[in-house]
Each structure stands twice: as C-alpha cells, then as structure tokens.
C-alpha cells in the first residue's frame with residue numbers, strides 16, 4: 299500500500315455517515331500509537347503535519363516515519379499538511395510527497411482567500427494532490443495558529459458555494475463553534491456547536507466533504523491525571539463526544555484531533571514520573587505514553603468517528 303489521497307475515503311465516509319480521524323503527528327511514538335490503533339480497528343487514516351511539527355521533526359523524518367507505518371500496517375493512509383498558510387509551504391509539501399494539503403486563507407479577505415486557495419489547488423491537482431480550504435475562523439492558540447475570541451467568526455453559508463466553485467477545493471473546513479487547544483469553553487459555559495450552520499452549508503454543497511478543526515474532547519480523565527500529578531489545567535474543556543458523533547453522521551468527513559493526543563501523552567508521562575521518580579530511560583516513559591495514545595485513538599475510531607472496519 300502506498301500513501302493515498304482522501305478522495306475515496308471522504309466519498310465513502312459521506313455515504314456511510316462516519317468521519318475519518320485526522321490526527322496530528324510530531325514524532326515516532328505518536329505515529330506508532332495512532333497507526334497501531336488503526337490497524338487493530340482496520341480504519342482508514344489521515345496523519346497530518348503542522349508547520350510547527352515540520353519545524354520540530356523535519357519534513358523528511360515525518361515522511362519516512364509515515365512510510366514506515368504504511369509498510370507496518372498496510373492501511374490506506376493520507377499524509378496531509380495542516381494549516382498551510384502560504385503557497386510556498388503547500389508547494390514544498392506537495393513536492394515532498396504529501397498527498398493532501400490545507401491552505402488556510404481564513405485570515406485573508408474572501409477574495410484573497412479565493413485567489414490563494416485557487417493557486418494552491420491548481421498546483422496540487424496538477425500533481426495528484428487534494429486540497430482543503432477554510433472559510434470562517436476558529437478561536438484558539440497553538441504553535442502557529444493564534445486567533446483571539448474577538449477575531450473568531452462562524453462560517454457564512456452564503457459564501458460556501460462561490461468559494462468551492464471558484465477555488466476547486468476538494469474539502470472545506472468550517473467554523474461552527476469548535477476551537478483549537480484545550481480551553482474551548484469558559485468554566486460554567488455550556489458547550490454548543492452551530493449545527494444549523496453545518497446543515498445550511500451541506501444544503502448548499504450536497505455531497506461535499508466538510509472538515510471540523512478544533513475537535514478534541516479534552517478527555518476529562520486525562521486532565522484529572524495531569525492535575526493529580528503536578529499539572530495545572532483545571533479549566534480545560536473540550537467538545538462533547540456525542541456532538542462529534544452527530545457531526546460525523548452529517549456532512550463532516552474529517553475530524554481533526556491534536557490536543558487529546560497531547561493530553562494522553564502528557565498524562566501518561568506525568569503519572570509515570572510521579573510513580574517512578576528515579577527513572578530516566580526515555581523508553582520507560584514513552585512506552586506507556588505510546589500505549590495511551592493507542593487506547594485513545596481506538597476509542598475515537600470506534601465510539602466517535604465510526605470509521606472502524608472501513609479501511
């Protein structure tokens with residue numbers, strides 16, 4: 299099996315009422331944890347790399363690790379650039395073997411977003427690569443993505459048809475109330491998503507795959523372990539799993555998960571060091587961290603995304 303694009307995955311997911319998990323990867327243990335889970339569940343996968351991940355691990359290392367995972371699992375895996383912000387970055391990933399790129403022009407005007415996205419689509423399609431665009435802005439802070447609550451905005455359903463027609467994108471990320479990171483809602487605030495916007499968007503774009511960013515649930519069990527072992531994340535709140543399941547049954551075909559992987563890894567390592575303060579071999583604490591990622595991803599594939607058995 300070689301790397302694949304997400305085209306066929308999305309078509310089947312749309313028709314089947316489930317979503318593909320798009321998991322952010324930064325190192326070998328994360329890639330192994332995710333792909334071992336997908337193998338056991340026979341699930342198609344998108345592994346995505348942010349520009350921060352690329353700077354941290356280097357492009358070639360991540361590509362080779364993902365190629366090794368394909369050799370190991372024989373699964374259909376799509377390698378995707380997450381939040382590409384320039385044509386040059388997208389081109390570099392396309393030239394360097396990625397099968398999918400996101401061009402995130404959501405911080406530009408509608409017209410400039412169209413022009414930039416169209417340019418990336420033309421280059422990508424000429425090289426057999428698919429493109430995800432974005433309309434609307436999610437709040438949240440990560441390495442290279444930093445949008446304040448005041449700058450965040452929901453997707454306007456009136457714009458989606460024109461955007462997709464003029465750019466030729468293969469999938470569209472929309473903003474319906476999710477956000478990046480571990481602090482998605484204020485303490486006491488009831489988590490809510492604008493399913494009415496998702497419904498409206500899918501009416502304007504029948505059969506077209508929609509992408510949900512900022513879709514970690516910020517699993518309370520991990521937050522509790524972190525806080526019980528010297529961490530300080532008392533107000534971390536994510537998207538309830540039943541809402542993600544509902545989105546997956548609708549037009550959402552790709553659900554992005556990064557923060558939950560980070561929490562799974564960090565919870566495991568914090569707990570390990572509390573229990574073994576004298577240990578210093580990285581293999582000793584990375585092994586349970588990798589196992590915790592595998593357990594988390596299996597849970598997501600089966601209970602949230604519904605893509606188990608679909609590879």
Ligand code: G3H
Pocket residue numbers: 322348349350351380381440441442443478556557
């Ligand atoms: O949405 C952003 C992803 O979670 C990647 O985060 O830029 O810190 O690698 P990062």
Ligand code: 13P
Pocket residue numbers: 322380381477478479480510511512513514515554555556557558
């Ligand atoms: P989370 O921070 O909710 O995991 O979102 C990740 C994401 O959208 C990556 O693009």
Ligand code: ZN
Pocket residue numbers: 381478511512554
């Ligand atoms: Zn994102």
